[in-house]
Amino acid sequence: MDYPGNLFVVAAPSGAGKSSLVKALLELDSHVQPSVSHTTRPPRGQEKHGREYFFVPDSEFDQMVLADTFVEWAHVHGRRYGTSKKAIEDRIAHGADVILEIDWQGALQIKRIFANAILIFILPPSWEELRSRLERRGEDAPEVIETRLANAATEMAQAEEFDFVIINELFERALFDLKAIVHAQRLKFLSQRRARADTFAALGIH
Numbered sequence: 001m002d003y004p005g006n007l008f009v010v011a012a013p014s015g016a017g018k019s020s021l022v023k024a025l026l027e028l029d030s031h032v033q034p035s036v037s038h039t040t041r042p043p044r045g046q047e048k049h050g051r052e053y054f055f056v057p058d059s060e061f062d063q064m065v066l067a068d069t070f071v072e073w074a075h076v077h078g079r080r081y082g083t084s085k086k087a088i089e090d091r092i093a094h095g096a097d098v099i100l101e102i103d104w105q106g107a108l109q110i111k112r113i114f115a116n117a118i119l120i121f122i123l124p125p126s127w128e129e130l131r132s133r134l135e136r137r138g139e140d141a142p143e144v145i146e147t148r149l150a151n152a153a154t155e156m157a158q159a160e161e162f163d164f165v166i167i168n169e170l171f172e173r174a175l176f177d178l179k180a181i182v183h184a185q186r187l188k189f190l191s192q193r194r195a196r197a198d199t200f201a202a203l204g205i206h
Helices: 018-026 058-066 087-094 104-113 127-135 142-156 171-186 190-194 197-202
Strands: 009-011 033-036 035-037 053-055 068-078 081-085 097-103 118-123 162-166
Touching: 009 018, 009 104, 009 171, 018 033, 018 097, 058 068, 058 081, 058 104, 068 087, 068 104, 081 087, 081 104, 087 097, 104 118, 118 171, 127 142, 162 171, 171 190, 190 197
Parallel strands: 009 097, 009 118, 033 097, 035 053, 118 162
Antiparallel strands: 035 081, 068 081
16 A cells, blocks of 8 residues: 555664664654554663553563564564554554664565565674674673674675665764655655645646
8 A cells, every 4th residue: 555654664783873863863853753663672771661662571462463463573682572563554644754663574574564665774884893882882791792793694684675775884974864765755756746746736747
């Protein structure tokens, strides 16, 4: 189905800066709305239920899987994450642009259901910088960092499946690139025709 809103799907290995970039975009562009996923992991730092994620116990997540609530769900670093299909549909059907942070597996599943979804992959500039960012974060034990780095090799190999790739070397540049992708998508013929239907009709463009 062709929805009036756009769906942007952002994936990256842990530590590449995906969450920081998406947060900055949301602060700059009020028309972009976050898609809030469900997860079985506990909150980190200042995270709140319903804002960053819906934090649910395994039993509730199981029930949602059985009810076919999720457009996708996956195991990531020993926890489960899922995205509600209805939550996405409701927003883009009303013309909002929705941005979703997700792992690469989920991104490809989303693309199969929402064919017009725009997939964006964030890469670190180097392995050394990725390790440094994970260590500076101070959230994970050394063995967890090693697991994340090992997983990153598999994750980054999937970048070729995505529509756009941003290398997050300098944050300001990466944010500019992310904004450029969102803006360019809104200027595509179909997006403009949906957003400015009256103008197109007045000009006799179908």
